[in-house]
Amino acid sequence: MGDIILTMKGINKSFPGVRALNNVDFELYKGEVHALMGENGAGKSTLMKVLTGIYKKDSGTIIYDGKVVEFSNPREAQQAGIVIVHQELNMLGHLTVAQNIFIGREFMKGIRIDDERMNDEAAKLFKRLNISIDPTEKMSNLTVGKQQMCEIAKAISNEAKIIVFDEPTAALTESEVNELFEIIRDLKKKDIGIVYITHRMDEIKLITDRVSVMRDGAYVGTLISKDSTKNDIISMMVGRVIYEEPKTESKVPEDAPVVLKVENLNAGKLVKDVSFELHKGEILGFAGLMGSGRTETAKAIIGADPKESGDIYINGEKVEINSPRDAVKCGIGYLSEDRKRYGLMLQRNVAENSTIAYLENFLKGIFIDKKKENSETEKYVESLAIKTPGIDQLIVNLSGGNQQKVILTKWLVRNCDILIFDEPTRGIDVGAKSDIYKLMNELVKAGKSIIMISSELPEILRMSDRIIVMCEGRKSGELRIEEASQEKIMHLATMWI
Amino acid sequence: MSGRIRNTPVSSNKSVIRRLGGQNVVVFLIVVALFAFFCIVSPNFRRYSTILSILDYSYYITLIAIGVTFPLITGGVDLSIGTGLICYSLIGGYLVVYQGWPVWAGMIVCVLCGALIGLLNGFLVGTMNLPPFLATLCTMMMTRGLGSICSTGLGIPWPTAGTEGGWFRTIFKLNIGDLKLPLGFLWILLLTALMSFILNHTKIGRYIIAIGSNKEATRLSGINTKYVYISAYVISGIFAGLAAIAYSAIFASVYPGTGAGFELEGIGGAIIGGVSMTGGVGSVVGTLIGVFVICILKTGLPFIGLQANWQQIITGIVLIAAVLIDLSRNVKGRAINR
Numbered sequence: 144m145g146d147i148i149l150t151m152k153g154i155n156k157s158f159p160g161v162r163a164l165n166n167v168d169f170e171l172y173k174g175e176v177h178a179l180m181g182e183n184g185a186g187k188s189t190l191m192k193v194l195t196g197i198y199k200k201d202s203g204t205i206i207y208d209g210k211v212v213e214f215s216n217p218r219e220a221q222q223a224g225i226v227i228v229h230q231e232l233n234m235l236g237h238l239t240v241a242q243n244i245f246i247g248r249e250f251m252k253g254i255r256i257d258d259e260r261m262n263d264e265a266a267k268l269f270k271r272l273n274i275s276i277d278p279t280e281k282m283s284n285l286t287v288g289k290q291q292m293c294e295i296a297k298a299i300s301n302e303a304k305i306i307v308f309d310e311p312t313a314a315l316t317e318s319e320v321n322e323l324f325e326i327i328r329d330l331k332k333k334d335i336g337i338v339y340i341t342h343r344m345d346e347i348k349l350i351t352d353r354v355s356v357m358r359d360g361a362y363v364g365t366l367i368s369k370d371s372t373k374n375d376i377i378s379m380m381v382g383r384v385i386y387e388e389p390k391t392e393s394k395v396p397e398d399a400p401v402v403l404k405v406e407n408l409n410a411g412k413l414v415k416d417v418s419f420e421l422h423k424g425e426i427l428g429f430a431g432l433m434g435s436g437r438t439e440t441a442k443a444i445i446g447a448d449p450k451e452s453g454d455i456y457i458n459g460e461k462v463e464i465n466s467p468r469d470a471v472k473c474g475i476g477y478l479s480e481d482r483k484r485y486g487l488m489l490q491r492n493v494a495e496n497s498t499i500a501y502l503e504n505f506l507k508g509i510f511i512d513k514k515k516e517n518s519e520t521e522k523y524v525e526s527l528a529i530k531t532p533g534i535d536q537l538i539v540n541l542s543g544g545n546q547q548k549v550i551l552t553k554w555l556v557r558n559c560d561i562l563i564f565d566e567p568t569r570g571i572d573v574g575a576k577s578d579i580y581k582l583m584n585e586l587v588k589a590g591k592s593i594i595m596i597s598s599e600l601p602e603i604l605r606m607s608d609r610i611i612v613m614c615e616g617r618k619s620g621e622l623r624i625e626e627a628s629q630e631k632i633m634h635l636a637t638m639w640i
Numbered sequence: 641m642s643g644r645i646r647n648t649p650v651s652s653n654k655s656v657i658r659r660l661g662g663q664n665v666v667v668f669l670i671v672v673a674l675f676a677f678f679c680i681v682s683p684n685f686r687r688y689s690t691i692l693s694i695l696d697y698s699y700y701i702t703l704i705a706i707g708v709t710f711p712l713i714t715g716g717v718d719l720s721i722g723t724g725l726i727c728y729s730l731i732g733g734y735l736v737v738y739q740g741w742p743v744w745a746g747m748i749v750c751v752l753c754g755a756l757i758g759l760l761n762g763f764l765v766g767t768m769n770l771p772p773f774l775a776t777l778c779t780m781m782m783t784r785g786l787g788s789i790c791s792t793g794l795g796i797p798w799p800t801a802g803t804e805g806g807w808f809r810t811i812f813k814l815n816i817g818d819l820k821l822p823l824g825f826l827w828i829l830l831l832t833a834l835m836s837f838i839l840n841h842t843k844i845g846r847y848i849i850a851i852g853s854n855k856e857a858t859r860l861s862g863i864n865t866k867y868v869y870i871s872a873y874v875i876s877g878i879f880a881g882l883a884a885i886a887y888s889a890i891f892a893s894v895y896p897g898t899g900a901g902f903e904l905e906g907i908g909g910a911i912i913g914g915v916s917m918t919g920g921v922g923s924v925v926g927t928l929i930g931v932f933v934i935c936i937l938k939t940g941l942p943f944i945g946l947q948a949n950w951q952q953i954i955t956g957i958v959l960i961a962a963v964l965i966d967l968s969r970n971v972k973g974r975a976i977n978r
Contacts, residue, residue, distance in 0.1 A: 197860075
């Protein structure tokens, strides 16, 4: 390991009402991959935003490359060689790859932008990094993985000495993750310091040298990755170790009534002839690779996407579902994988988000009965243990796990008996994850039925009573939890590829 | 490359370009078809004088449309250009007619006033973070009032052709003997080429597209988005100033209180020409062609007995069609993303 390139000491940062960073220390060597872990809201992203000048720190010192620095905006940090590869990729979809990489420092020929040279330079850069992307391709045509590689290429071309990855693998497929890791190992050799924010335990040993843990805005400690166990890290993160026990056998009786039956569903390229049954009190896992058609199936069922053919039965009765409105009337609630985009009104408060799907139940004449709205919401905030200062808090200020609980509240308020969880714990930290798991188990115990779409096999195996595997838009197999294993699922998921 | 990394297909990119180019061609064909339709249906329409009047009345709309293309591509809008152009024309005309300023000075005043209001719009949107609709709605009202005050509520006749200072009308329509040449169209073509270059090949153009694509990402790329907004609105303002000159040169008198609604024709033309209301997409050439759909309808419909009110209804329908095309294109774009 090389010399120290970055030292952050006693960093403090407060937002109105929240102490986001409390006397945090952090240290990074050249050529090191340093994981930064912690629950959502622990302050990881805030710390990195302070480093790169997006936020201004209240106090503390940052020593970078031997000098005390303070960046007042991302551009200054970038020029000094510190770059963030953001969690939500910040790409300009309408511009080309090369235009994106050189945005803000275009090559000029007089007053004209020299696009040819930018394409050449980008091509050289990709060659150096062993990435094959066409620099003239429009950014919006690339997959998320490729877009991320463009961001990395952009960082390299900035002669970055420190690259911060904010949950880089959250939206990548497995092969893309492997490509990313190879690139990161390459960067290490080039003596670049890498900060790696992640929620995934298995990545710690795979790619990082050290791991620093934060909790509630404070620095907890640093471990050497290869000498630490998963439980060490978890207990540092949550200060307690709670985990729902994995299921080894289904407690749902064979003859439990069928609440939802889907027959020969067809919708677009990714839903072909899908049939399955969902029993009362069951968690039905939907496994498969990205793009195997699981989300598309869910969207076709709830009428968000048009279906070409197929029948849907609720409690044995055939129903017509042509819009999400119909689905809600049938008691189906869908919790999207993209909570911010499809699940929530970010700038509205907890109560408004909770009652939006069943407002007709909260009317007094033509007016909304605020009292009833509030009392009903309070009830769920308590029973689901939603961490919020109050029900008038804006959703945007809640952590991912609590946002997920608010969406759940919305469907529970609506008395939905069938809940479709699409990637229920994506972007949610370990502590809140097990919270969500516990909730799901309680829900099925109370007689609800759950379809759970998940790309994380451990999650599938931990939670499901039965597992349906999809591949290329078709159902490639169905497993009872007793017979399921990672290998069997992967085999089915790649059956026709 | 040892097959470690898959190759990204390039074909989709080319089809996007083809589709954008395609829209220009389609709209151009609509212009030709409309023109042919009116020529066939109305004998009076097929006269050189009609073509001249289509062009005459198109200049000021075309100019504000080219200008407003830039705020539109940032994802904003500029509503102040319609009442603005009347205001600038009144101020410039007042100085020329009542204060004895030379005509060229009055013209410069028009452009400067436009640039100033553009600066104000850019400041409100870029620095004060006002929503563009709101900011420019305010300046729209302000310019309407300001124009009336400056002209003391009276109509202002810029110098007529043949009198002293009347030369400026020949900038747009040159008379050689009996032959009238629509010289203004040449300027429009040159300005279209210039602004097209600025949009596609200079930094400021690139940043305007970038902001329309993703404002936050552009800011995080270290670009001073404030100045980009200001530039976009100043461009729009300057073109409103140029439109003021064109308007003064074509009409005998300029009256305070008019001008509201021009901006909608300009914005409508830009949208028919393929500028996306959500920003990030658009071309100046497209705007030029789009405006002519509106201008031909405006001039042509009276020839087949449909008066101004019908023209507005039909323009509205054309706009809906254009926006629907824009939407379907977005849906296709999203499908590619997935």
